[in-house]
Amino acid sequence: MTKNAIISVKNLVKKFGNFTANDNLNFEVHEGEIFGFLGANGAGKTTAVRILSGLSAPTSGEVIVAGFNARKQPEQIKKNIGYMCQKFSLYEDLTVKENIMLYGGIYGMNKKLIRERTDSLLKRLNFEEYGDRLILDLPLGLKQKLAFSVAVLHQPKIVFLDEPTGGVDPVTRRQFWEMIYETAAGGITVFVTTHYMDEAEYCDRVSIMSEGKIVALDTPAELKKQYNVGSVEEVFIKIARP
Amino acid sequence: MKKVVESSGLCKRFGGTEALKSISFGVNENEIFGFIGPDGAGKTTLFRIITTLLLPDEGELKVLGLDCKTGFKELRRNIGYMPGRFSLYQDLSVEENLSFYATVFGTTVKENYDLISDIYSHIEPFKKRLAGKLSGGMKQKLALSCALIHKPALLVLDEPTTGVDAVSRSEFWEMLRKLRHHNITIIVSTPYMDEAMRCDRVALIQEGQILSVDRPETIRDGFSRKLFSIKAPEKHKLINALRSCPGISSVYPFGDSVHVTFKDDNFDNAIYEYLENSGISDVSISETRAGIEDRFLELMGTHLH
Amino acid sequence: MKRFLGFVKKEFLHIFRDVRTMIILFGIPAAQILLFGFVVSTDLKNAQVAFLDLSRDEMTQKISDKICSSGFFRRGETLLNFDDVDKALRGNKIKAVIVFEKNFGRKLISEGEADISIIADGSEPNMATLTTNYLTAIIADFNRELAGTSAAATMLIQPEVRMFYNPSLKGQFMFVPGVITLIMILICALMTSITITREKEFGTMEVLLVSPLKPIQIILGKVIPYFMLSFVDVIMILLLSWLVFGLPVKGSLILLLAESMLYILMSLSIGILISTVSSNMQQAILISLVGMMLPSVLLSGFIFPIENMPEVYGWISAILPPRYFIVIIKNIMIKGTGFLFVWKETLILMVFTAVAIGLSIKNFKIRLQ
Structure with a gap:
């Protein structure tokens, strides 16, 4: 695996008034890896992800995402990332194709390219007969898979996933993770935030945040070895609460 | 009761x-x-x-x-x-x-x-x-x-x-x-x-x-097959290779490994060679105990498909 | 009973803790009354009128002086021929042009009749109606004076009905009843429907339904706080309009308050009815605003007189409760009439209340669907 840093965070601090949400974060995410970003409720995950995706400026520190500075070039960052969260992803009252068309348009892709990628996407998901169905009528698992495909439609350098497989059945969840592996193998970095630890086990490396700081960062196997436990969940319970 | x-x-x-x-x-x-x-x-x-x-x-x-x-x-x-x-x-x-x-x-x-x-x-x-x-x-x-x-x-x-x-x-x-x-x-x-x-x-x-x-223990132990856990650094390649491997009946990614069952539960050492020929290195295989999720997957397969 | 009181207490906590609810409850009514009273007043003050006097005699001079000294109108330009009329009105400053025919004075004295035309800017219908009404009233007044001093025969038009009850031509007299009517339906229907659907949306309704609380206790628990606060509102509005605009209640205050209670009760029942048919707050707000508020503002006779509406709108207005309450409140407040004059409207409101309560009880589910 190449070790080029696609995300590089140095001394990141984010304050809201007196409250320090991110307290001197330092980490790198490598190109093409699946990076799990874990933490208890209120540990500062959301704040950090907002900064990484160009939605909010850091108070101090240097954040480089996909080659762009988060403070000075947030618009450039937004063009080079994809985003999918569990709650909002696709417009329920539009059809599958209309949704794809819309997102392609938002990222400035031309019609021909959108159509090509739509076809290959639907084919890959065995979705051809669903193209003209409303999102509303799709089962949850299909929606999630489609939402992910749409998030990487414009082939961003990084895709941010927020609790991507919450509540889906075990088979669909595995299909979903296979899609993530495939995406990562294709060179797109996958950044997953979740508080479900079994999801963390699928990642190449995970970081655990607590009270605004990163308290652990390694491969799941290494973390388990280090804390001498059987699962990332146990690691988490040991260190995520002060 | x-x-x-x-x-x-x-x-x-x-x-x-x-x-x-x-x-x-x-x-x-x-x-x-x-x-x-x-x-x-x-x-x-x-x-x-x-x-x-x-x-x-x-x-x-x-x-x-x-x-x-x-x-x-x-x-x-x-x-x-x-x-x-x-x-x-x-x-x-x-x-x-x-x-x-x-x-x-x-x-x-x-x-x-x-x-x-x-x-x-x-x-x-x-x-x-x-x-x-x-x-x-x-x-x-x-x-x-x-x-x-x-x-x-x-x-x-x-x-x-x-x-x-x-x-x-x-x-x-x-x-x-x-x-x-x-x-x-x-x-x-x-x-x-x-x-x-x-x-x-x-x-x-x-x-x-x-x-x-x-x-839950009984359900878990109801898993009827021999289950193997296979690990390799390049998971995506590993999964694809296992899918096309003739002796294998089910392949599911499971955290940092892949859970696999063999046809008729016959573990075949040829799998090492097969994976190596597919360009996958650093493979480790071990028999593992099924979890309740493995059983759920098995039940889903028999009930619904 | 303890359960029920606990529930009512909780409702009061919701209301007093939410700044927005408090503003809707007390801020908006006060603001509305003051706003309508001061700004949206329908009084004319110094509206410019132009004269095209083809006669130029003593009589036309007297009439135009009377118009311009009334305080309602101010003398604009003096026109020379009919071509100027259009130009003058297009300028937007002139609200109306008054045209005296040739030999106006002589004709009036010799034939007992002379023509005067009022040409108003119809692109502002409200203003135009108002202007022409005031002008005809002034001319009629002049006519009466004339009849008193000389032997001249009657001419021109009779005074406008509205002023009969509102002699000082105060716009506030018209608006206070209207505002009370609207505010009550807004607060009662909108707020109760929101507060019930909010419980549905946040999932707390599920737990309430699973509790030993009876549906009637849930409904009454929601209604009682708003009933009390709305009543306080009515008193506040009446006090405000009395203190600020000097608007008295001519009829029986007790009757007025009793009728208000009935109207509040009816609005609350409509609110509950709305909440039983909507599954979230958005729907409830939409139904209350578009379904109740808008037609009430437009069709209840508050702004546009029902007599002037096309027939169809008249029918629609017949099923809008505010229409009847406006009649009741105007009668009591401005005309000072008693119950005998409003019993029909009161009865209609009672029927509305009964129907709304009946439908809500039928619709309120002890289970989810």
Whole structure:
């Protein structure tokens, strides 16, 4: 695996008034890896992800995402990332194709390219007969898979996933993770935030945040070895609460 | 043993979709009974029928010895219910929420304090804070205290751990275990397989059908095949190679490894060579014990496809 | 009973804790009364009128002086021929042009009749109606004076009915009843429907239904706080309009308050009815605003007189409760009439209340659907 840093965070601090949400974060995410970003409720995950995706400026520190500075070039960052969260992803009252068309348009892709990628996407998901169905009528698992495909439609350098497989059945969840592996193998970095630890086990490396700081960062196997436990969940319970 | 909930052939339709297809199960007194299944499996519908909020289209359901259709008035006094979204008044304080639910059920906080003290003591320091300003874990504890305040005989918890971090979830399960000393039967649902092992007995539920009801260990041990765990650094390549490998019957990614079963359970050393020829190095293979999720996958395969 | 009181207490906590609810409850009514009273007043003050006097005699001079000294109108330009009329009105400053025919004075004295035309800017219908009404009233007044001093025969038009009850031509007299009517339906229907659907949306309704609370206790628990606060509102509005605008209640205050209670009760029942048919707050707000508020503003006779509406709108207005309450409140407040004059409207409101309560009880489910 190449070790080029696609995300590089140095001394990141984010304050809201007196409250320090991110307290001197330092980490790198490598190109093409699946990076799990874990933490208890209120540990500062959301704040950090907002900064990484160009939605909010850091108070101090240097954040480089996909080659762009988060403070000075947030618009450039937004063009080079994809985003999918569990709650909002696709417009329920539009059809599958209309949704794809819309997102392609938002990222400035031309019609021909959108159509090509739509076809290959639907084919890959065995979705051809669903193209003209409303999102509303799709089962949850299909929606999630489609939402992910749409998030990487414009082939961003990084895709941010927020609790991507919450509540889906075990088979669909595995299909979903296979899609993530495939995406990562294709060179797109996958950044997953979740508080479900079994999801963390699928990642190449995970970081655990607590009270605004990163308290652990390694491969799941290494973390388990280090804390001498059987699962990332146990690691988490040991260190995520002060 | 006395059954707290007894269901046979329960069906519920919404328009054209069948939410529950002939559900039968029984819950014993004083146990923690879990419904494990993905969103849309019918867990919430079933819970609403148990709590008398919905009527079944077909089938029988007895809760605490009463019929769910005719005995709803009596039942509503004796059930504690925590719906999927924590049903708290965001604009009332912790204390006000609790005492409101106590009055509604005709009791006082004082009267049943010993029942909730274990749980409530975690949030009591914040009792003046508005419920809307609590963290997920604290909301969960408050909602549980509110559902318990009238000392119900049956506690029904719909996805109490969804959206809550791992530490809070772990604490939550500890609290449920302690409640058993108070003679409260608990029915709980969750989409997360790993929580199944925390229950006394579980029902695996998928697309409105129960796949299996038993003790979680028994369900897990019902896995009928020899299971192997295969690891390699390039997971994507590994999965694709295993899929096209002739001797293999099932391939599922599982955390940092891939769980594999062989046709007729014949482990074949040729797999090493096969993978190496596919360009995959650093392969490690070991036989492993199936988890409840492996069993769920197996059951899903036989039931639905 | 303790359960029920606990529930009512909780409702009061919701209301007093939410700044927005408090503003809707007390801020908006006060603001509305003051706003309508001061700004949207329908009084004319110094509206410019132009004269095209083809006669130029003593009589036309007297009439135009009377118009311009009334305080309502100010003398604009003097026109020379009919071509200027259009130009003058297009300029937007002139609200109306008054045309005296040739030999106006002589004709009036010799034939007892002379023609005067009022040409108003119809692109502002309200203003135009108002202007012409005031002008005809002034001319009629002049006519009466004339009849008193000389033997001249009657001419021109009779005074406008509205002023009969509102002699000082105060616009506030018209608006206060209207505002009370609207505010009550807004607060009662909108707020109750929101507060019930909010429980549905946040999932707390599920727990309430599973509790031993009876549906009637839930409904009454929601209604009582708003009933009390709305009543306080009515008193506040009446006090405000009395203190600020000097608007007295001519008829029986007790009757007025009793009728207000009935109207509040009816609006609350409609609010509950709305909440039983909507599954979330958005729907409830939409139904209350578009379904109740808008037609009430437009069709209840508050702004546009019902007599002037096309027939169809008249029918629609017949099923809008505010229409009847406006009649009741105007009668009591401005005309000072007693119950005998409003019993029909009162009865209609009672029927509305009964129907709304009946439908809500039928619709309120003890289970989810």
